[in-house]
Amino acid sequence: MTSRETILARLRAARRPFADTPPPGDYLPVAPVDDERPAALVEHFAARAEALNCTVYRCTDERAALAAILDVIGADRQVLCWDFAHIPLPGLGAALARAGVAVAPPSDPSVRVGITGADAALAATGSLVIASGPGKPRQVSLLPLVHVAVVRADQIVPHLEAWLATVRARGLDAFQAASSTVIISGPSRTADIAMELILGMHGPGELHIVVLEDTSA
C-alpha cells in the first residue's frame, strides 16, 4: 500500500470525531464595520492603513495622484511597475516618461520603488488584495523597499468576508486562475529581536497607498 492509501485507510477506519458538529450557519464577520456607505469605507480604510504605518494619499484628481507618486520616487531613475493597464491611473506611463523614470525588469533587486494597482481593498483592516497574473508580477510588491499601490475608492469593500462574497459572485474559476493572491496589511515587519517592532524585514518597509476618490459623486 502507498502512504496515501495507508493514511486514508487509517482515517476512514477510525471512529469519526465531532460527527455531531452542526453545519455552518451565518458567519459573524471577524471585523465588522459599522458604516458601510462608500465615503465611510474610504475613511475607515485610510484610518486602519495609517494605523499599520502606511501612508495614505486621498486624491480627487489624477494630477494629485501622479504628483504623490513622483514625490515618492524622488530622484530615482528606475522603478518596478505593473503593466500600466492594471493600474487605474491612465496618465502614469506618460508622467514617468516625462520625469525621466524608466521601468526596470521586475526581478531587478536594486530598484527602490515598486508601483502596483490592487484587486480590492479591505476597510476593516486597511488591507490590499493583490492577485498575480500576466502584467502583474508578484516581485513588484515584494522586492523594493518602497511599495506604492494605487486603488480606486470603489474597490474598497468592508472586510474579508465581503471580499469573499465578490469572489463567489465572480465564480471560483476566476479566483483559481491567479496562482497567487496575497492580502497585504501594512509594511513587512518583524518583532523577533526582543519583541521590538521593525519594519521592512524582507518585503517593503514603506507602503504608500494612493486612493482615487470619485469627484463626480
Next chain:
Amino acid sequence: MRSQAAKFVAAARRALADPPLQDAVKRATDTAARKRDLAMFAHGRDHGEALRQQAAAARRRALSRLPELLEQAEAHLTANGATVLWAADAAEVCAHVLDIAARHHVRRVTKSKSMVSEEVGLNDALAEAGIEVLETDLGEYIIQLAGEPPSHIVTPVIHKSKEAIRDLFVQRLGMPPTDDAPTMARFARGHLRAAFLSSDMGISGGNFIIAETGTLCLVTNEGNGRMVTALPRVHVALVGIEKVVATLEEYVLLTQVLPRSATGQAMAVYTHMINGPRRAGEPDGPEALYVVLVDNGRSAIYGTSYAEVLGCIRCGACINACPIYEATGGHAYGWVYPGPIGAVLTPLLTDLKDASALPHASSLCGKCKEVCPVDIDLPRMLLDLRYDLVEAGHMPWLWDAGMRAWSTATRSPRLFHSAARAAQIGQGLLPQGRKVPLGPLGGWSASRELPRFARQSFRAWWAARNQEEDRHDQS
C-alpha cells in the same frame, strides 16, 4: 528532531536558575497575551467569544470529514497544477524533499518557518545530502546560526536578548557592532536577500489548505514566505494532514482569528493564497509546486479522545498564557512544540513514556483553554494523558505504592482517621521551612511547599460542632 522531553525536569530546573531567560520570556509572553486580548475582544467580549465558538466549529467540522476533505484538496491542488505527495513519517518527508531536489538539480534551499520541517529534521537531511539550507524567518535564521532549536512556535527566538543576538551576528556574520535592532535586522536582510535570489528551491509550511479550491494558505509578517514561494524555481510546502479546511468561508474566518490570537494583529502582513505554480503568461512565480501532506503520527490520534488537538491552528496563545512556559521557556519541553500544546502533542506524536513529565508540567489553571481560538480542551487532555501514564504503568513505583495506600486508607473510616492523626503528629517532626526531606518523594517537594495540616481535623471539628449544637438545643 529527536525528542529530549525525557529530560524535562532537569532542563526546567536549569531554566528556573536562569533569571535573564525568565525575564525575556515573561516580557514577550505578557506582551503577546495582552495584545491577543485586545485583538480578540476588539468588538466586545461577546463577539470575541462567538468568534472562538465559530472557529472551533469550523475546525471540528473539517476534522469530522478529514479523509474526504483530503481527497478533495488533493484533486483540486492537482487540477491547479501542483503535485501532491503523501508522507507517512519523518523519513518519508525527507525522502520526498530529497527526490524533488535531485529531480530539479537543487543546490541551494531557502526556507520560511515550518514546524513540520522541525518535526522531521529536514535541515539535517538536506545538509547530509550536500544541499545548502538557509532559514529566512529572522528568528529561525538566528537560531540556525546559534545551532539551537526554536523555543516558541510563533516567535522562535523569544528566549534570546537583543545583546545575545548582536553578539551572534558580530561573531558569525562579521556585523559591525550595534545595539540598534533595526540596524541588525537590515544587516540580516542584506544577507538573506542574496540567498533568496540565488536559491533553487523554496520550502514553506502551510497554515491551511482549502479543500474546495485546492488553495495552499500561508500567514507571514516578514515577507520571507512570499520570497521563498515566488523567487526560487521550485516551491515545496510541507503541510500536516490536519490543516485542511472545507470552504473559503471557513478559511476567511480562521485566517483572521489566527493572527489575532498569535500576535494581536487584525491581519498578518501577508495573508497568502497560492493556487498552483506560475501560470502561462505570468512573469514570475515557481515553475513547480509540490505539496507534501504529512501524517507523522497524526492519523493515530484521529480516532482517539485526543482528536480535538488536531484542530490546533498553531497560534501559540496557549503558550503565551501558560505560567509553566513562562517559568521554564520553550527548550525545556525538549521537542518542537512547547507549552500546553506541546505537553499534549509531544507525548502523542513522539513517545508517551519518554515524554511522561510533560502532562505534569501544568498547574491545570485552565488559561490555555480559555485563550484557545478554537476552544481546544488542553487541561482535559493533560489529565487524560496522566491517566494513560498510570494505566500504561509509566509512573514511578513509589507513586503506585502511595496511591494504593491512599486507596486502602480512604476505604476504611478507621484507617483514614488514624492516618490523619499520624500526619498531624508526624508533621511536628519535620523541620520548618519549605524544603522537606521526603527521601524518594523529594522530587515532589523540591518544587512545591508542603502545606501544614490544620491543628484540628475536619472530622474532629465536625464532631465538636455537633456536640456544641446539641448543647444549644437542649438549653
